[in-house]
Amino acid sequence: MRRIEPRTAERSALALLALIAVAGWALVPTYPDYDAYHHLVWGRDLLDGVRPGFEGFAAPTQHPLYLALAALLSLAGPHADRLLVLVTVLSLVALTAGTYALGRALFGRSPAAAAALFVGSSFAFLLYAVRAFVDVPFLALVVWAAALEAARPRETAPMALLAIGGLLRPEAWVLAGLYWLWCLPGRPLRSRAVLGVLVLAAPVGWALVDLAVTGDPLFSLHSTSELSEALGRERGIENVPSAFVRFLADVARPPVALAGVIGVVLAVRRYGARGMVVPLALLGAGALTFVGTGVAGLSILPRYLTLPAVALCLMAGYTVMGFATLEPGRARDRWRLAAVGALVVGVAFLAIKASSFERLRAELRFIERTHVQVTGLVDDPRVRRGMRCGALTFPTYRLVPDARWILAIRAGRVRSRAEDPTPGAVGVYIAGDEKFERRFGRADGVSTTTNALPRAAPSLRRGPFRVFVRCGRP
Numbered sequence: 001m002r003r004i005e006p007r008t009a010e011r012s013a014l015a016l017l018a019l020i021a022v023a024g025w026a027l028v029p030t031y032p033d034y035d036a037y038h039h040l041v042w043g044r045d046l047l048d049g050v051r052p053g054f055e056g057f058a059a060p061t062q063h064p065l066y067l068a069l070a071a072l073l074s075l076a077g078p079h080a081d082r083l084l085v086l087v088t089v090l091s092l093v094a095l096t097a098g099t100y101a102l103g104r105a106l107f108g109r110s111p112a113a114a115a116a117l118f119v120g121s122s123f124a125f126l127l128y129a130v131r132a133f134v135d136v137p138f139l140a141l142v143v144w145a146a147a148l149e150a151a152r153p154r155e156t157a158p159m160a161l162l163a164i165g166g167l168l169r170p171e172a173w174v175l176a177g178l179y180w181l182w183c184l185p186g187r188p189l190r191s192r193a194v195l196g197v198l199v200l201a202a203p204v205g206w207a208l209v210d211l212a213v214t215g216d217p218l219f220s221l222h223s224t225s226e227l228s229e230a231l232g233r234e235r236g237i238e239n240v241p242s243a244f245v246r247f248l249a250d251v252a253r254p255p256v257a258l259a260g261v262i263g264v265v266l267a268v269r270r271y272g273a274r275g276m277v278v279p280l281a282l283l284g285a286g287a288l289t290f291v292g293t294g295v296a297g298l299s300i301l302p303r304y305l306t307l308p309a310v311a312l313c314l315m316a317g318y319t320v321m322g323f324a325t326l327e328p329g330r331a332r333d334r335w336r337l338a339a340v341g342a343l344v345v346g347v348a349f350l351a352i353k354a355s356s357f358e359r360l361r362a363e364l365r366f367i368e369r370t371h372v373q374v375t376g377l378v379d380d381p382r383v384r385r386g387m388r389c390g391a392l393t394f395p396t397y398r399l400v401p402d403a404r405w406i407l408a409i410r411a412g413r414v415r416s417r418a419e420d421p422t423p424g425a426v427g428v429y430i431a432g433d434e435k436f437e438r439r440f441g442r443a444d445g446v447s448t449t450t451n452a453l454p455r456a457a458p459s460l461r462r463g464p465f466r467v468f469v470r471c472g473r474p
Contacts, residue, residue: 007087031371035060037401043070043221056396057419065167091137092129097121098143106148110324110384114316124251141165159198166202171289245286247302251309255346263319282311373463390425395451396443417450433464
């Protein structure tokens with residue numbers, strides 16, 4: 001039987017994974033989340049020569065490169081939202097491949113394959129990908145930068161990838177600064193200057209976009225802090241320690257997170273801290289950024305710990321398959337037995353938590369149902385006629401960008417009553433579906449009165465929506 005070369009097997013596995021991802025995207029329609037729809041609306045505004053509404057009510061933080069991507073995809077018309085999901089789904093494939101490449105450079109193929117499996121099967125990362133979260137392409141860029149650094153240290157390519165990633169999330173700024181210091185020894189002055197320019201490119205670019213749109217180069221920082229306070233989200237340095245442990249376990253899954261911590265100890269003991277500088281930098285930079293969000297008074301969210309979570313998945317791969325890097329002997333046999341025991345515990349945990357699979361399937365169905373319901377609502381002729389008189393209003397801000405994207409209309413024509421309690425020409429309320437009410441009829445920092453049904457009979461009912469048309473013929 002002809003032996004398959006490892007590189008050929010790796011390429012085949014990557015192609016198969018990409019094919020599965022595209023097939024899944026095509027067969028199970030999902031749609032962007034609130035932040036991503038805002039970027040699509042802003043991107044379309046840019047193409048129309050309209051200034052993006054960064055200052056809109058409850059608007060998310062803008063991400064310059066994601067804004068540019070959204071503008072580009074907006075050229076595809078109403079299908080751009082699905083194309084953005086395809087980009088993030090393929091970014092998850094790239095993240096998984098990058099984890100494998102990094103693990104192979106550090107430990108070899110067997111630990112790398114286990115690490116890639118842990119990342120690619122994470123429910124959190126899967127959900128982020130199918131909702132078009134900016135975090136997934138950001139993580140793919142950073143992990144590939146780490147893989148390039150592990151394979152060929154102190155070159156320009158990793159810094160270039162970090163500079164690009166810094167236009168997606170500011171965590172890359174910390175990594176770029178640390179990497180610049182790492183590259184300084186023995187480097188010519190001109191090369192240091194080039195790397196320094198790349199370090200500054202992302203934060204300067206971010207500030208320039210904020211300045212051009214809002215007049216405030218630090219608008220993203222100010223608005224994020226103000227929004228966190230307005231929505232009553234968990235924030236403050238006192239909440240960081242407990243949230244750090246809780247969120248890491250949630251994103252990586254408890255058995256993987258624990259195996260990752262063990263892997264850090266094992267790898268540092270065997271290779272030394274210098275040999276593990278890349279994964280330690282990913283852990284340290286992510287932790288430092290998370291602490292920084294608490295100090296700055298920003299929201300403390302699980303998404304801010306995705307980078308350390310990837311690092312823990314990488315080290316968990318070493319815990320489970322690191323024995324394959326040892327020479328045959330007692331130490332290898334003991335490690336293998338311990339790894340088998342760890343896998344049994346992990347599988348048992350997943351069996352106990354088997355409902356996670358069902359929750360993921362239920363969430364995918366809910367995402368599609370939400371889009372179908374909102375599309376049906378805004379396309380209803382009675383709603384369209386009513387909107388000739390004024391605005392379409394929702395109880396909270398959560399469905400505003402979705403409706404704006406589907407309707408392709410300017411800001412102000414669709415708004416939330418959390419921003420302005422005036423019902424509007426067409427007032428939408430949510431009732432009769434607890435999940436819809438919880439997700440879209442209520443929101444942090446928003447009074448429940450915004451979804452209190454008027455006493456009059458609704459002009460029309462559509463799924464979970466009760467619609468009151470206050471002008472025009474319903």
